[in-house]
């Protein structure tokens with residue numbers, strides 16, 4: 001989006017834009033970090049946060065600052081650790097599953113006392129969950145995240161304007177306390193577009209005396225979290241705890257609205273607070289005196305402020321986009337002095353103001369005014385008034401997926417019509433979610449044809465990865481297990497080791513296999529694991545909106561390499577299949593393409609060979625299939641096939657890279 | 672569910688009502704890859720129809736000219752085609 005017309009002069013100050021800018025929350029937070037003097041950004045694409053990374057991909061190089069799209073969140077947070085160690089102002093952003101991967105790094109940053117700002121644009125969990133907005137990472141953010149005794153200040157914006165302000169505050173807090181600071185936003189704040197007149201701020205630099213710059217004329221400095229002697233570590237921990245106490249004393253923030261005459265307070269943060277505000281207006285129209293208590297720092301939690309107002313309330317209603325996490329801190333704060341009710345929606349669902357008004361009504365009906373309350377009635381029977389109401393659920397058994405009947409092919413009388421080609425039986429009878437002309441469809445079809453021809457269906461266990469093909473199990477009616485992004489080879493290892501009789505394959509994209517999952521595929525190869533890998537290289541992160549992948553061609557424009565991939569900053573396309581072919585554990589490695597019918601036929605032969613090698617007891621077999629992503633490449637399906645045939649093969653030559661059972665029959669390796 | 676689209680009747684087909692290709696038009700996404708692949712140029716998008724996925728599906732324009740080579744079926748990402756051999760003349 002080119003709407004940003006602010007003139008920035010980081011030395012003199014910032015001209016506020018005269019007119020409101022229409023910005024997504026993700027973009028506004030990114031720009032706020034830039035305006036706050038962020039020196040370096042590290043990230044990895046994930047929905048619903050991708051625009052933040054894309055904004056940084058464009059703006060940071062423009063300003064001569066550092067932008068790196070890391071190969072994973074694990075790498076991103078550790079890049080941040082390194083940059084922060086030199087005193088740079090560093091931003092990292094991600095969404096829930098990626099934040100989980102950052103737990104280790106956060107613990108090291110906290111232990112080594114390094115300032116850094118991490119933005120979590122929360123989505124529905126657990127696991128891959130949904131990409132809808134959620135607040136289900138509250139525990140993760142406020143109760144430690146990684147291992148060890150540490151705390152991280154957590155700021156929760158409830159509007160885009162507030163998010164912009166909190167980004168600058170977060171940098172300031174991070175440096176003041178030499179600590180990572182988290183901004184806990186959610187998919188609504190990240191994705192919503194609002195007209196904003198952002199007020200940018202450059203917090204004063206507050207780094208001095210610990211950062212690494214080369215021990216020129218001074219004693220060397222070591223930034224570390226390792227303190228092997230228990231006595232020494234305890235001293236370190238005491239110091240950390242003293243720091244956390246002073247943060248807890250000095251940095252607590254909250255906001256209240258309409259609380260003066262309120263008999264019920266809704267406690268909510270972020271997007272839930274916005275819903276609460278509308279609900280409060282409606283409730284007041286009905287004569288219910290309701291107000292809002294909104295924690296802005298989730299850690300330190302505004303316990304004292306809440307416990308002060310609690311005795312004069314008849315009830316507290318906690319509203320969350322989760323199954324109930326903040327509510328635990330609320331209960332701790334008020335220590336049973338006021339009845340607490342809870343309402344939450346999960347999975348990416350947002351509560352409606354109507355729902356909230358109903359809960360408020362119920363709370364009103366079930367409680368007495370505070371003045372009439374004796375200590376005894378203040379405690380509602382546990383779990384009684386504050387039930388969490390889930391939508392109707394079927395029995396557990398119904399959770400499985402219905403496997404569609406094999407495709408009913410129009411009846412043909414055999415005498416008159418000899419079949420030359422039919423939709424394979426192992427391809428479910430439904431249309432796919434893939435875009436028109438997407439290569440995934442062709443490759444799924446080849447796999448289905450082979451499962452048919454080799455009669456493998458009944459013994460197959462597929463391992464689905466994370467990418468556009470995440471729903472492969474909807475189209476290939478065999479047993480399937482989902483794996484976290486990049487981890488399919490590890491999951492497949494587990495499956496194959498305990499099920500030596502199964503036929504096991506992974507189906508992975510290039511981002512999945514060659515970026516975040518590089519370690520897993522290399523080590524599955526080293527161990528010579530006996531499964532087959534179908535590696536779909538379309539040179540892009542299709543699913544998250546067309547960002548640069550490790551396989552993206554030099555010069556190729558993507559949403560995170562807007563001026564074309566440059567080797568100097570983004571490295572070279574990674575020939576991972578050639579690299580894997582060097583490892584003795586890889587029995588077969590080949591690269592095919594889907595650019596025309598002949599090449600499709602050759603690719604199928606490669607896949608067949610890979611499958612046969614697994615059946616014959618060989619080690620890892622991998623077929624890289626050069627594929628298309630017309631949408632991500634900004635081409636028509638026809639153009640994308642031409643580009644594949646003409647250009648992509650220049651970087652990725654086709655052919656069998658290694659066949660260590662060559663000459664031996666398919667079953668030669670058996671026994 | 673597979674819907675067979677009957678090729679438009681032409682003079683030729685009156686003599687030879689054989690359908691070499693069946694197109695599951697409800698699953699076609701109109702990507703055009705089969706049209707590029709067909710060596711006989713007998714496939715086109717049917718602008719008169721929009722299927723439930725929202726696309727103009729492909730149709731066979733000349734059944735008599737189709738050689739049942741099945742190249743269309745081999746490139747289709749949506750497995751829309753079934754292809755049959757022409758019966759031998761007796």
Ligand SMILES: Cc1ncc(C[n+]2csc(CCOP(=O)(O)OP(=O)(O)O)c2C)c(N)n1
Pocket residue numbers: 044045046047073097098101128466467468469485508509510511512513536538540541542543544549629
């Ligand atoms: C830990 C984690 N980080 C990021 C993501 C978001 N994500 C989902 S798919 C994907 C990339 C998919 O690209 P690729 O593997 O090339 O598959 P394609 O969609 O191109 O087929 C990413 C980054 C995630 N699900 N989990």
Ligand code: SF4
Pocket residue numbers: 433434435437438439440468538542543628629630631632
């Ligand atoms: S985004 Fe690209 S890879 Fe994903 S379905 Fe669409 S065309 Fe295929």
Ligand code: SF4
Pocket residue numbers: 691692708709710711712713714731736737738739740741742743744754
């Ligand atoms: S079978 Fe061959 S000739 Fe007939 S429509 Fe398909 S590609 Fe064209």
Ligand code: SF4
Pocket residue numbers: 437698699700701702703704705706728729746747748749750751752
């Ligand atoms: S290749 Fe398949 S989906 Fe694409 S236009 Fe042809 S029939 Fe339709």
Ligand SMILES: [Mg+2]
Pocket residue numbers: 467509510511536537538539540541542549
């Ligand atoms: Mg990809």
